[in-house]
Amino acid sequence: MHKGRVVFGAMDEVVFGRPAAEAAVEQIDRLRANRAFLMVSGTLNRNTDEIEKIRKALGPRCVGTFDAMPPHTPREAVIGAAAQARAAGADLIVTVGGGSITDGAKAVQLCLANGIDTVEGIDRIRAVGGAPPPMAAPTFRQISIPTTIAGGDFSASAGVTNEKTRVKEAVRHRLAMPRAVILDPAITLHTPEWLFLSTGIRAVDHCVEGICARESHPYADAQALKGLSMLVQALPRVKADGGDLDARMECQIGTWLSMGSLSSGVPMGASHGIGYVLGAEFNVPHGYTSCVMLPSVMRWNKSANAERQALVSAAMGHPGQDAGDVLDAFIAGLGMPRSLADVRVGPEHFDRIAQQAMKTPWVPRNPRKIDGPAQVREILILAA
Known part of the structure; x- marks a missing residue:
């Protein structure tokens, strides 16, 4: 119940x-x-x-x-x-x-x-x-x-x-x-392509971490799943034609829906938590933090929430496939960075990132329990 x-x-x-x-x-x-x-x-x-x-x-x-x-x-x-x-x-x-x-x-x-x-x-x-x-x-x-x-x-x-x-x-x-x-x-036409598309992946991240959270519920799922579907269909259309206002509108509405989980009390997970640290300490843009962290977080979490991850793959049009791989390919297809190295964050920083991430509100609520910095470091190594 x-x-x-x-x-x-x-x-x-x-x-x-x-x-x-x-x-x-x-x-x-x-x-x-x-x-x-x-x-x-x-x-x-x-x-x-x-x-x-x-x-x-x-x-x-x-x-x-x-x-x-x-x-x-x-x-x-x-x-x-x-x-x-x-x-x-x-x-x-x-x-x-x-x-x-x-x-x-x-x-x-x-x-x-x-x-x-x-x-x-x-x-x-x-x-x-x-x-x-x-x-x-x-x-x-x-x-x-x-x-x-x-x-x-x-x-x-x-x-x-x-x-x-x-x-x-x-x-x-x-x-x-x-x-x-x-x-x-129309007002988003002035936004640089990299910024529009990468913040779109931030919205995808809201959908995905909401769907995969332990506290997910049907009201949040309905919005996150629809938002994810809209975003993954519309973002490549904006990439192909920056002047496509219909596609931009679909992205905006998908983003609105992407916030349904968070605004209805469902917590985010390690992708958001680690992203806070990458932004504040290394000035990595918000969207890029999701581009480089979300697939690795999904792979690390899969043992704890494979059934929920299957919903993500299906909403993205690839039922039965590994959600981390589907996300990785989608992000790469938009030309976004795919690793911490791509955003100039090296292994020498991993210990500090892991310690700081544990202090964020989201890492302790990750669907696969994270007990300490060593496990955050495992995720960072996957994203290196």
């Missing part, structure tokens, strides 16, 4: 297939916001007219723009953005960009609500042992317009990198989840 609990997030709407500027105005009207603060991709702001379209559509309701969020959301940039939003008197944040910007806005909301204005102050809101401390709820919310497809827009959690310790730390609150997400495939 199934047992469990699904907690629904604090998101109102997902709008898909509509121009970003038009949909953003409708959402701001709906929320009756008057002072929208933009947190956006610097590349989009400087090299395209996409952000200017949104500024013009908002008119005087746009009170500022922050476009300096580096990858992996460092604390310093969060505090800088929070100071700018505070000075602007914002009553809504609109993000346009990738996962680091989306996560940054979540952290900014919590900093503003809790009077945090220093890098050290973020200690007051970071999760410890996977549990967030008591904190004030955000006083205003966020609308997200993603340009990549990692899926963080559908989560109430954010990863913020502590530059001093080189550790990515979680901050979360149920109201940090965006109030609405706008999926516009």
Whole structure:
């Protein structure tokens, strides 16, 4: 008999297939916001007219723009953005960009609500042992317009990198989840191919680790299996024709579904946990961490969850085949990196990576039990 609990997030709407500027105005009207603060991709702001379209559509309701969020959301940039939003008197944040910007806005909301204005102050809101401390709820919310497809827009959690310790730390609150997400495939045309496709593998990773988790349940499976099927069909179409908006839309919807497991309480596993360390310590892009780790994690886990892995192979169109091999071939077919060596992480770093990975929330919840760093090292050797 199934047992469990699904907690629904604090998101109102997902709008898909509509121009970003038009949909953003409708959402701001709906929320009756008057002072929208933009947190956006610097590349989009400087090299395209996409952000200017949104500024013009908002008119005087746009009170500022922050476009300096580096990858992996460092604390310093969060505090800088929070100071700018505070000075602007914002009553809504609109993000346009990738996962680091989306996560940054979540952290900014919590900093503003809790009077945090220093890098050290973020200690007051970071999760410890996977549990967030008591904190004030955000006083205003966020609308997200993603340009990549990692899926963080559908989560109430954010990863913020502590530059001093080189550790990515979680901050979360149920109201940090965006109030609405706008999926516009046209705005992703500016995203570099490697970034779009690799974040698509991050979404695949969400599906796969959700399906293979010990805590999986039918509600989560339904979304993850459909999301995986959509992603594996659409990503090669984007690779073949970058201008295929239908394929990009399928990828965006598949990514939305990919977050169904995590948002309904199903934990991720070692691929995500090790990926946190690779990103924070070695600056490996989020999508690349999944490209190089997921097949090896699947192979290491197979003795514990072969039946669940069979669902992955079937959803990817290869029933009866080894899921790790199917994923490996799929990732290689997109031209993505396939090993730790490809992302310049060598065996001399494996001991430290393994020790740090044990401190993440996901490695201890991997479907095949990981008792200590030595077993993480076994996975790293498979991915070397």
